[in-house]
Amino acid sequence: MGSQTAILGAGVMGETLLSGLVRAGRRVDNLLVGEKRAERAAELEQRYGVAVVTNIEAAEKADTLALVVKPQDMGDLLDEISGVLRPGQLIVSLAAGITTAFIESRVPEGIAVVRVMPNTPALVDEGMAAISPGSHCDESHLAEAESLLASVGKVVRVPERQQDAVTAISGSGPAYIFFVVESMIEAGVHLGLPRAMASELVIQTLVGSAKMLRETGTHPTVLREQVTSPGGTTASALRELEIHKVRAAFLAAMEAARDRSRELAEGT
Numbered sequence: 001m002g003s004q005t006a007i008l009g010a011g012v013m014g015e016t017l018l019s020g021l022v023r024a025g026r027r028v029d030n031l032l033v034g035e036k037r038a039e040r041a042a043e044l045e046q047r048y049g050v051a052v053v054t055n056i057e058a059a060e061k062a063d064t065l066a067l068v069v070k071p072q073d074m075g076d077l078l079d080e081i082s083g084v085l086r087p088g089q090l091i092v093s094l095a096a097g098i099t100t101a102f103i104e105s106r107v108p109e110g111i112a113v114v115r116v117m118p119n120t121p122a123l124v125d126e127g128m129a130a131i132s133p134g135s136h137c138d139e140s141h142l143a144e145a146e147s148l149l150a151s152v153g154k155v156v157r158v159p160e161r162q163q164d165a166v167t168a169i170s171g172s173g174p175a176y177i178f179f180v181v182e183s184m185i186e187a188g189v190h191l192g193l194p195r196a197m198a199s200e201l202v203i204q205t206l207v208g209s210a211k212m213l214r215e216t217g218t219h220p221t222v223l224r225e226q227v228t229s230p231g232g233t234t235a236s237a238l239r240e241l242e243i244h245k246v247r248a249a250f251l252a253a254m255e256a257a258r259d260r261s262r263e264l265a266e267g268t
């Protein structure tokens with residue numbers, strides 16, 4: 001049997017990580033899930049063939065523990081498992097706002113902690129995750145966290161002081177993109193397009209635009225200018241977005257997300 005990884009908190013993000021590890025070929029007998037609700041445990045066992053156990057059993061057996069509960073539940077979870085944790089284990093926290101110092105203060109000495117901010121496109125192996133070491137981490141701990149997240153997308157290393165900003169940009173980011181997509185589809189319907197057609201037009205436009213950004217490496221301003229013919233339709237649309245202060249709204253939204261991440265660290 002190889003190194004054991006446990007996922008504690010199998011909601012949206014926890015299941016996203018679990019499914020990615022299974023897709024990436026991690027042997028399910030090297031995976032454990034901590035889940036207290038019997039119905040949810042049965043669902044996960046049936047869907048992935050993974051062993052669903054108590055948090056205590058998972059914490060006793062695992063070499064690496066991925067903590068994917070809500071920030072507000074993190075203190076209780078750490079209090080529950082800290083008695084069975086042992087030096088040499090690695091905790092990888094995916095919770096917004098929660099600092100490595102908070103976790104280190106609630107677990108025995110010698111446990112390494114890595115803070116991660118992932119995002120849901122991990123579900124289709126296009127995730128973006130940023131990782132930061134706690135004070136007892138060495139390269140092997142960062143490499144292990146990196147390998148967990150690399151199975152579902154890209155991983156970058158950032159200083160922990162940048163994690164609240166990362167959370168605001170890429171952690172919450174998919175929601176802003178989906179919001180824009182929803183808004184454009186609704187606009188298409190207002191303009192008289194059938195909903196299915198409006199959806200297809202918007203989604204393919206999004207995928208094509210994302211692919212241009214990634215594959216050409218061209219700055220988004222240049223790509224936008226290429227679409228904006230002099231005196232044309234795009235210029236008229238962009239003027240309205242500027243009049244309605246959409247750029248300022250994005251900045252305010254992301255500052256609010258960053259501030260909320262900081263508040264979560266305070267337990268509020």
Ligand SMILES: NC(=O)C1=CN([C@@H]2O[C@H](COP(=O)(O)OP(=O)(O)OC[C@H]3O[C@@H](n4cnc5c(N)ncnc54)[C@H](OP(=O)(O)O)[C@@H]3O)[C@@H](O)[C@H]2O)C=CC1
Nearest residue numbers: 009010011012013014068069070071073077094095096118
């Ligand atoms: N969703 C996202 O896009 C992202 C989420 N995150 C982070 O991931 C974490 C989880 O978020 P998300 O998946 O959205 O939330 P969910 O509410 O979907 O998942 C949280 C899960 O944790 C379970 N849980 C709560 N307490 C315990 C416990 N003591 N032991 C085991 N499981 C427990 C909950 O079970 P129950 O429902 O029975 O209470 C639930 O299944 C958060 O910290 C969030 O900041 C980070 C980046 C992106």
Ligand SMILES: O=C(O)[C@@H]1CCC=N1
Nearest residue numbers: 095096167171172173
């Ligand atoms: O909304 C949240 O708090 C979580 C963290 C980043 C994305 N979802």
